Amino acid sequence: MDQPAEPFGPLLAESAEDLYENAPCGYLSVLPDGALARVNQTFLDWTGHRREELLGRRIQELYAVGSRIFHETHLRPLLHMQGEVRELAMEFRRADGTRFDTLVNAVLRRNPETGSTVLRMTVLNATDRRAYERELLAERRRAERTTARIRVLQEMIARYATIERADELVAPIVAAxxxxxxxxxxxxxxxxxxxxxLIVTGADHHDASLALDGSAPQARAARTGDVVVPPADEAAEQVSTPLIADDQVLGVVSFDFAVARRFDADEVELMRTLGRQAGQALERARLYEESARRAWQSAFLARLGRDLDEPVGAADRARRLVTLRPSWRSTPRST
Known part of the structure; x- marks a missing residue:
């Protein structure tokens, strides 16, 4: 059953002027030279401008730089070809200089007698919509970056599997x-x-060290066994993650950045993963080296025993001992 219109009479008794001024969208009337001829109160309220400030100004002056270029290269040509445009994303600047995201519909009205034209524009407030779109785009880019990082770590792990010497691990860790x-x-x-x-290692570093009980981020990462990163609302130029194997800290990897930046939870977790995988690879390489060292020592002692048992002169025996000096690192690696 329809409600009686009488209680709503004052609200329904709207004039055309009131409908124009207080419409749920902005209205702009623009002359051929771009000068604003009319602007409604809604647009003024949204942007913080005063009417007397806008009338006579070229509409291009109200746009942000990108939309100013878009107006000249897209909006105007489309209007001349089609006579109208729909839902163009345009960015205005408020009186205080802040950004105002909008969707613009525009129709070119032509006087058939004189041929003169006026551009009528409706401006819809798209601030929330654009913020949502930017958030979606940021999430998509973050997901793409995370996927790329995971791919790098997977390649790093695959490369670790072929490395048997600890000193050969530094380059792939740095690259990853x-x-x-x-x-x-x-x-x-x-x-x-x-x-x-902590002793720095790698071809590009020499003799640098940090005390484990010091305040440096690398030392704190070694003591705590966790990534040293600033709180989520703070930026930093360096992050350190420990190299861990079987709950033992073997070292630290530090990342230095050109400018201070924030780090999200996914990045921090990937740094932990890199530290764990690199730490396990380092421990495996050390175990391999220790095994190779012991195998060489056993072979060395066995050969030494055989040589000592042979009836040779003292000079020959000395020469043989010299040729048996420690050289286990040159032992061919298993394939």
């Missing part, structure tokens, strides 16, 4: 850290138990 997190510099530090320090 730089590629996965876009770090300017990635540095590998190894724990030296005798000196209670």
């Amino acid at each position: 850290g730089t590629a996965a997190f876009e770090a300017v510099t990635t540095t590998v530090w190894l724990v030296d138990a005798e000196s209670s320090a």
Whole structure:
């Protein structure tokens, strides 16, 4: 059953002027030279401009730079060809300089007698919609970056499986850290138990060390066994993640960035993963080296025993002992 119209009489008694001024969208009337001839109160309320400030100004002056270019290269040509455009994303600037995202519909009205034209524009507030679209785009880009980082880490893990010497692990760790997190510099530090320090390793570093009980991020990562990263609302130029194998910290990887930046939870977890995988690879390489060293020692002692049993002169025996100096690292690697 329809409600009686009488209680709503004052609201329904709207004038054309009131409908224009307080419509749920902005109305603009633009002359051929771009000058604003009319603007409704809704647009003024949204943008914070005063009517006397806008009338006579060219509409291009109200746009942000990108929309100003778009108006000249797309909107105007489309109007001349089609006479109208629908739902164009345009960005205005409010009186305080902030961005105002809109959707614009425009119709070119032509006087058949004089041929003169006026552009009528409706402006819809798209602030929330554009914010949502930007959020979706940011999430998509974040997902793409995460996928790329995971791919880098997978390649790194596959490469680790073929490495049997600890000193050969530094280069792939550095390459993976730089590629996965876009770090300017990635540095590998190894724990030296005798000196209670972290010793930098790699071809580009020499003799640098940090005390394990110091305040440096690398030292804190080694002590805590976790990534040292600033809170989510703070930015930093360096992050450190420990190299861990069987709950033992073997070293630290530090990432340095060109500018201070924030790190989301996914990035931090990937850094933990890199530290765990690299730590396990380092432990495997050390175990392999220890096994190879012991195998060489056994072979060395066996050969030494045989040579000592042979009836040769003292000079020949000395020469043979010299040829048996430690050289287990040159032993051919297993395939």
